[in-house]
Each structure stands twice: as structure tokens, then as C-alpha cells.
Amino acid sequence: xxxxxxxxxxxxxxxxxxxxxxxxxxxxxxxxxxxxxxxxxxxxxxxxxxxxxxxxxxxxxxxxxxxxxxxxxxxxxxxxxxxxxxxxxxxxxxxxxxxxxxxxxxxxxxxxxxxxxxxxxxxxxxxxxxxxxxxxxxxxxxxxxxxxxxxxxxxxxxxxxxxxxxxxxxxxxxxxxxxxxxxxxxxxxxxxxxxxxxxxxxxxxxxxxxxxxxxxxxxxxxxxxxxxxxxxxxxxxxxxxxxxxxxxxxxxxxxxxxxxxxxxxxxxxxxx
Amino acid sequence: xxxxxxxxxxxxxxxxxxxxxxxxxxxxxxxxxxxxxxxxxxxxxxxxxxxxxxxxxxxxxxxxxxxxxxxxxxxxxxxxxxxxxxxxxxxxxxxxxxxxxxxxxxxxxxxxxxxxxxxxxxxxxxxxxxxxxxxxxxxxxxxxxxxxxxxxxxxxxxxxxxxxxxxxxxxxxxxxxxxxxxxxxxxxxxxxxxxxxxxxxxxxxxxxxxxxxxxxxxxxxxxxxxxxxxxxxxxxxxxxxxxxxxxxxxxxxxxxxxxxxxxxxxxxxxxxxxxxxxxxxxxx
Numbered sequence: 001x002x003x004x005x006x007x008x009x010x011x012x013x014x015x016x017x018x019x020x021x022x023x024x025x026x027x028x029x030x031x032x033x034x035x036x037x038x039x040x041x042x043x044x045x046x047x048x049x050x051x052x053x054x055x056x057x058x059x060x061x062x063x064x065x066x067x068x069x070x071x072x073x074x075x076x077x078x079x080x081x082x083x084x085x086x087x088x089x090x091x092x093x094x095x096x097x098x099x100x101x102x103x104x105x106x107x108x109x110x111x112x113x114x115x116x117x118x119x120x121x122x123x124x125x126x127x128x129x130x131x132x133x134x135x136x137x138x139x140x141x142x143x144x145x146x147x148x149x150x151x152x153x154x155x156x157x158x159x160x161x162x163x164x165x166x167x168x169x170x171x172x173x174x175x176x177x178x179x180x181x182x183x184x185x186x187x188x189x190x191x192x193x194x195x196x197x198x199x200x201x202x203x204x205x206x207x208x209x210x211x212x213x214x215x216x217x218x219x220x221x222x223x224x225x226x227x228x229x230x231x232x233x234x235x236x237x238x239x240x241x242x243x244x245x246x247x248x249x250x251x252x253x254x255x256x257x258x259x260x261x262x263x264x265x266x267x268x269x270x271x272x
Numbered sequence: 273x274x275x276x277x278x279x280x281x282x283x284x285x286x287x288x289x290x291x292x293x294x295x296x297x298x299x300x301x302x303x304x305x306x307x308x309x310x311x312x313x314x315x316x317x318x319x320x321x322x323x324x325x326x327x328x329x330x331x332x333x334x335x336x337x338x339x340x341x342x343x344x345x346x347x348x349x350x351x352x353x354x355x356x357x358x359x360x361x362x363x364x365x366x367x368x369x370x371x372x373x374x375x376x377x378x379x380x381x382x383x384x385x386x387x388x389x390x391x392x393x394x395x396x397x398x399x400x401x402x403x404x405x406x407x408x409x410x411x412x413x414x415x416x417x418x419x420x421x422x423x424x425x426x427x428x429x430x431x432x433x434x435x436x437x438x439x440x441x442x443x444x445x446x447x448x449x450x451x452x453x454x455x456x457x458x459x460x461x462x463x464x465x466x467x468x469x470x471x472x473x474x475x476x477x478x479x480x481x482x483x484x485x486x487x488x489x490x491x492x493x494x495x496x497x498x499x500x501x502x503x504x505x506x507x508x509x510x511x512x513x514x515x516x517x518x519x520x521x522x523x524x525x526x527x528x529x530x531x532x533x534x535x536x537x538x539x540x541x542x543x544x545x546x547x548x549x550x551x552x553x554x555x556x
Contacts, residue, residue: 133372135376165371169369173414221367224325226370227330228330229359229380229381230355230384230385231380232352232384237383237384238388238389239389240393
């Protein structure tokens with residue numbers, strides 16, 4: 001039952017985007033998010049949309065996977081849109097008026113605009129996690145944050161990255177364990193599916209307690225095993241996989257920057 | 273004689289939550305010879321896992337000394353070199369795998385040692401080939417079987433190129449197939465690569481493949497010798513809650529029943545031969 005978590009999943013494939021440097025991918029994703037918030041009219045939003053669709057096609061991951069993440073957030077999308085319709089006021093006459101509710105054409109326009117923006121944000125960030133393995137991601141974050149060592153945070157950056165990669169490594173292990181504990185409690189007659197919210201929350205306690213105690217035991221074991229393998233907190237550590245920035249990576253960054261520039265320029269033009 | 277590990281009169285004790293002293297190891301002396309294959313037998317709580325942790329400075333003796341390659345484990349400055357010399361594989365494979373990709377996990381040790389990336393690549397490939405897991409190098413460990421995961425844990429230690437590998441009940445959580453895979457791998461490392469192996473176990477058939485078997489009970493060694501010598505002491509083994517291998521037990525019982533049969537048997541083949549001799553049958 002816990003096996004259908006798609007957020008943050010990685011789908012191995014051999015695409016240009018998969019092979020791109022993870023550092024560049026993170027930077028480009030951040031750049032695109034900024035661009036999306038800069039986009040002030042439909043022309044620029046469409047430009048961002050075109051860029052997003054091109055990226056999605058380049059990842060060679062079936063569109064079905066992207067639609068799956070949409071399924072998880074359509075409620076948020078729907079409510080943001082509805083709230084925007086009701087709360088916007090326009091200059092002209094309302095399109096629809098009933099007691100205190102009035103809908104203006106500007107409201108509908110804004111709702112569509114914001115819905116598209118959220119949609120694109122989600123697709124762009126999914127494209128990043130779908131094409132980059134967790135270890136590549138943490139590695140890239142560690143390297144991107146390296147300049148922090150100049151303010152004395154070098155060790156903290158390594159520890160943070162190590163914690164993140166261990167957390168990611170243990171997600172499947174703990175999911176499996178949760179499933180086992182749940183079956184064991186059900187076999188003892190625990191009821192987890194009926195009753196109100198409070199009752200169901202209470203039913204989780206007999207699952208959380210053994211899960212927590214076994215996690216602590218695992219952590220102790222892991223610490224011992226890491227010590228055995230000469231881990232001493234990242235001092236003098238080398239890496240099996242070296243990251244290399246190629247021409248392709250710079251090109252991707254260049255196109256993303258170009259998009260941001262285009263959006264800024266087009267924003268100043270009158271709305272079509 | 274060239275010893276890689278020397279334990280001299282080692283005592284290990286601690287106080288429990290009620291301040292009662294608990295003695296885990298009670299003055300043990302042991303030499304592990306370079307290139308040898310030693311099995312340590314004992315039931316739960318006999319002190320065998322604590323002894324393993326003394327071997328690479330994870331724990332320190334309360335009194336007595338542990339010397340690894342001439343280095344005293346009590347000396348902090350040797351800690352790194354001692355752990356480079358003696359690697360430990362633990363019981364639960366899930367709790368010793370650090371990374372989410374097989375080859376990245378195997379690389380963890382050499383990365384900590386600060387080895388050049390090219391050399392790490394070479395060591396990782398060699399280690400994975402040595403445990404027969406090379407074709408799984410880019411897989412996620414959680415999708416593999418217990419035996420495969422444990423072999424990756426072994427590869428993770430091998431990639432650090434230690435001189436001695438200590439395995440603390442590596443098969444306790446595995447199914448029979450996984451157990452066989454791991455034991456075959458360990459045997460090969462000792463016979464083909466000449467690596468010193470210390471295998472801690474409570475399975476008799478695993479101890480039978482070693483050159484030397486040491487039996488522990490209550491923090492002391494009670495038997496020490498070749499498998500044939502040790503398994504001859506059926507009564508002593510039973511007294512400390514251990515079994516003898518089935519073939520050994522069978523010939524022992526036959527002898528007690530008055531049948532003229534060889535008793536220094538530790539495996540099925542030897543047992544078959546002895547039985548045929550006793551029955552005056554010729555081998556086909």
C-alpha cells in the first residue's frame with residue numbers, strides 16, 4: 001500500500017537530460033522557477049510553457065508519469081483557481097452576480113494564469129527528480145554549497161549531504177518495515193481503517209513505537225559499520241564519481257538564462 | 273609464527289543500569305595467524321561479538337591488550353590504520369549499506385581513505401567481481417536478496433583492501449541459499465586470495481570449513497583446535513548448548529552403540545566413507 005509514492009522518484013533512462021550535470025540541472029530548475037514568477041502575461045507564460053514541454057519531451061520519460069504527480073495535487077490546483085475567481089475584482093461589469101458573489105472576466109483570467117503557473121512549476125521540479133538519482137542530487141547540493149566553507153560551514157555542508165543521502169537510502173527499508181509491522185498488528189486484531197480521524201490517529205501509535213525503536217537500533221548499527229569503514233566526517237574524502245561540466249551543460253544553462261532574459265523583455269511590452 | 277591479531281589476557285566488563293558488574297570477556301588470550309581461517313563458535317551471549325569489536329578498536333579492553341599488526345588498539349593514533357587492516361562485516365546487511373547504489377556503497381570505504389577516483393574505480397570493480405556481484409553494480413541494494421546484500425557488504429570491506437576480514441554472524445539473517453552464497457564467497461577469499469578470515473557463527477557446518485575452530489562460552493575459550501579435534505568433544509559441546517555436525521553425531525552414536533567406525537568425521541562425504549568401511553563395502 002505504501003509502494004505508490006511517486007514524488008521524488010527516479011526513472012533511469014538514457015536521455016540528454018539524464019546525462020546532464022546534476023549541478024546544472026538544479027541551477028536551471030531554480031532559474032526556471034524564478035522565470036515562472038517573473039512571467040507577468042500570457043505571452044511570457046506561453047514561452048515558459050513551450051520550454052517546459054520541450055524539456056519534458058527531452059527527458060524521454062512517459063507523459064503518464066508526469067500526469068501521475070498532477071493527480072496528487074489537482075485539489076490544490078482547483079482550490080487556488082476557484083479562490084482566485086471569487087476574490088478578484090475587475091474594472092468592468094461583473095460577468096455574473098448573485099448576492100455577495102460576483103465574478104469578473106479578470107478573475108477567470110487570473111485563475112487560469114495561476115493554475116498554469118503552478119502546473120508548470122510542478123512539471124519542472126518533477127523533471128528534475130525523475131532524471132536525477134538521489135545520490136546525484138545530494139552530491140550536487142554538497143558541491144553547490146561548497147562556497148559556504150568560507151564562512152566556516154564546510155563540515156556542516158558535508159554532514160547535511162550525508163544525512164540526506166542516508167535518509168533517502170533508508171526510505172525503502174523503512175517503508176518495507178512499516179508494512180511488516182502493520183501486518184503484524186493487523187494479525188493481532190488491530191483496526192486501522194475504521195473510525196474517525198482521532199481513532200485512526202490513535203491506531204497509528206502501535207505502529208510508530210516499534211518503527212521508532214527499530215530505527216534507533218538501525219542507526220546504531222549503521223554508525224558502527226560506517227566507523228569500521230574509516231568514516232570520519234568527510235575530512236580528506238575523495239569521490240568515486242567526479243562531476244564534469246561539458247559544453248552541453250553550459251548550453252542548457254545558456255538557454256535557461258536566455259529564457260529568463262526573454263521573459264523580462266517581453267514583460268515590458270503591452271499585453272496582447 | 274606471524275600473527276595478525278594478538279589478544280593477551282583480555283578482560284571486558286561493564287556496569288549495568290543497577291551498577292552490577294557484568295563480565296563479557298574473562299581473560300582471553302588468542303593469536304590469529306596471517307592467512308588462516310578461524311571460526312569462532314558460541315551461543316548467544318558468549319562474548320563472541322564483543323571480541324570481534326575489539327579486533328578493530330570499536331571497543332577497547334578493560335584490561336589486557338589487543339595488538340593488530342604490531343599496533344596496540346588502545347592507542348588512538350593507530351585507529352585509522354587498524355581499521356584499514358581489519359574489516360568487520362556485521363549480521364544485518366540492511367544496516368551496513370550506506371548508499372542507494374551498489375557501486376557507490378562499495379566505494380564508501382575507499383572514499384573515506386582518500387584514494388584517487390581512478391584507483392577507487394579499480395578497487396570497486398575488483399571487489400564486486402570477487403564476491404560475484406559485478407553485474408549488479410548499478411542496482412539499488414534494497415531490491416536485492418539478503419545473500420546478495422551481504423556479499424555487497426563484504427565487497428565494501430574488500431574495497432578497502434584489508435589484510436583480515438572478520439565476519440560477525442554474517443548468515444544469521446539469511447535463508448539457506450543466501451547462507452551458501454556468503455559462505456562460498458568467504459571460503460574463496462581465504463583459499464584463493466590468501467586473506468585472513470575470522471568467521472563468528474553458531475552454525476556448526478560453517479565452522480567445519482575453517483582450519484581452526486575456537487569455542488567460546490561465558491567469556492572464555494573452552495575448546496581450540498582443528499574442526500576434527502573440536503567436534504570430537506561431543507559432550508563438552510552439548511554442555512554449552514551447541515550441536516555437533518550431524519555426520520559427527522551419527523558416527524559418535526554408532527561408536528557408542530558398539531560399532532567399529534572412525535569417529536573423526538565432520539562432513540557428509542567422510543561419513544559415507546566411514547559407514548561403507550564399517551559395513552565392509554567397497555567404494556564404487
